[in-house]
Amino acid sequence: MGSGDDCATTQLMKIAKVDLRGLQSNTMAWAEARAAVTASMAAHGYVVVVHDALDAELRHALFGRALPELFALPFDTKKRSGVFTNGPHRGYDGQIPSEVLESAPVLNPAEPGNIRDFAGHLWPQGNPGFCYTIMSFAKKVLELAQTVERMTLEGLGVREESIAWQLSSQSHTVRMVLYGTPPDKETSISLGAHSDDHMTTVIAQHEVGGLEVQVNGGQWIAVPPEPGTLIFIGGDQLMLVTNGRVPACVHRVRAPSGRERFSVLLSRRRKGDPMLRAMDELVDEDHPLMYNPCRHEEYRAFRFSEEGRKQREHNPLKAFCGVEKDGSKE
Ligand SMILES: O=C(O)CCC(=O)C(=O)O
Numbered sequence: 001m002g003s004g005d006d007c008a009t010t011q012l013m014k015i016a017k018v019d020l021r022g023l024q025s026n027t028m029a030w031a032e033a034r035a036a037v038t039a040s041m042a043a044h045g046y047v048v049v050v051h052d053a054l055d056a057e058l059r060h061a062l063f064g065r066a067l068p069e070l071f072a073l074p075f076d077t078k079k080r081s082g083v084f085t086n087g088p089h090r091g092y093d094g095q096i097p098s099e100v101l102e103s104a105p106v107l108n109p110a111e112p113g114n115i116r117d118f119a120g121h122l123w124p125q126g127n128p129g130f131c132y133t134i135m136s137f138a139k140k141v142l143e144l145a146q147t148v149e150r151m152t153l154e155g156l157g158v159r160e161e162s163i164a165w166q167l168s169s170q171s172h173t174v175r176m177v178l179y180g181t182p183p184d185k186e187t188s189i190s191l192g193a194h195s196d197d198h199m200t201t202v203i204a205q206h207e208v209g210g211l212e213v214q215v216n217g218g219q220w221i222a223v224p225p226e227p228g229t230l231i232f233i234g235g236d237q238l239m240l241v242t243n244g245r246v247p248a249c250v251h252r253v254r255a256p257s258g259r260e261r262f263s264v265l266l267s268r269r270r271k272g273d274p275m276l277r278a279m280d281e282l283v284d285e286d287h288p289l290m291y292n293p294c295r296h297e298e299y300r301a302f303r304f305s306e307e308g309r310k311q312r313e314h315n316p317l318k319a320f321c322g323v324e325k326d327g328s329k330e
């Protein structure tokens with residue numbers, strides 16, 4: 001948990017939203033929405049969008065059926081769902097004494113077969129309803145994530161060729177999360193301040209809020225769990241490839257209501273472990289290189305090291321591969 005968590009208060013300021021419903025590309029409405037998306041991403045690293053990816057029926061299937069069904073399974077069964085083995089927080093996490101959350105990731109569920117394999121570990125007889133719900137969520141939200149990322153990059157002036165490559169070179173993960181009551185009643189923090197280490201994340205909340213984003217280097221804003229809205233967040237990979245033009249959004253979960261809370265996240269990251277580097281067109285005299293090229297897995301190892309954990313909310317990417325580290329030029 002970040003050290004600043006205890007004293008930082010949350011503003012009940014209304015969060016700006018960009019309506020992306022029914023937009024056609026190459027229209028005035030698209031250009032206006034793109035400008036609003038880019039402005040929010042460049043200023044804060046997040047944008048809240050109004051979108052129908054998660055309609056009432058899918059929302060109910062997801063939060064009313066799929067997640068309760070998954071988390072009600074015995075611990076040993078859930079443990080079998082693991083898809084990744086390399087490194088922390090890459091399979092089912094639960095019953096970790098220092099954490100109030102349980103979470104289960106599925107790798108690339110929008111692609112055929114993956115969600116069925118995941119469900120097969122949990123329900124030997126299969127669970128078509130669960131699979132259909134997660135796959136529908138993944139497909140719809142993936143499309144939305146690609147649209148928002150495209151808008152951001154277009155708005156920054158990235159060439160079509162680079163955008164197309166950037167969008168097609170990522171894998172996705174859907175992570176289902178259940179939060180219990182925050183351990184510390186005073187701070188009500190369930191997940192401390194951090195940036196995500198991947199490219200982007202879309203977060204869907206349901207009924208019980210808790211997500212907060214940091215703006216202007218310190219002020220916290222609550223993101224309400226409003227149906228019809230989703231938040232899109234830039235992570236460390238996006239900050240690196242955009243040469244710092246999109247800051248990684250620092251966020252946390254604070255749940256003063258103490259109620260159990262579900263969220264579902266779709267995150268995207270570069271496939272495999274190639275060298276990540278800033279896009280050519282985003283480095284120039286006015287925007288000198290901010291981050292040296294780096295491999296994600298090396299960076300991730302740093303993030304989970306003792307040194308990296310200390311930097312969790314203070315730009316760990318800069319500490320790892322910043323051209324200019326705090327207080328020194330290298
Ligand atoms: O549950 C949420 O609203 C956010 C979770 C989050 O930030 C994360 O798991 O990285």
Ligand SMILES: [Fe+2]
Pocket residue numbers: 194195196251
């Ligand atoms: Fe996060």
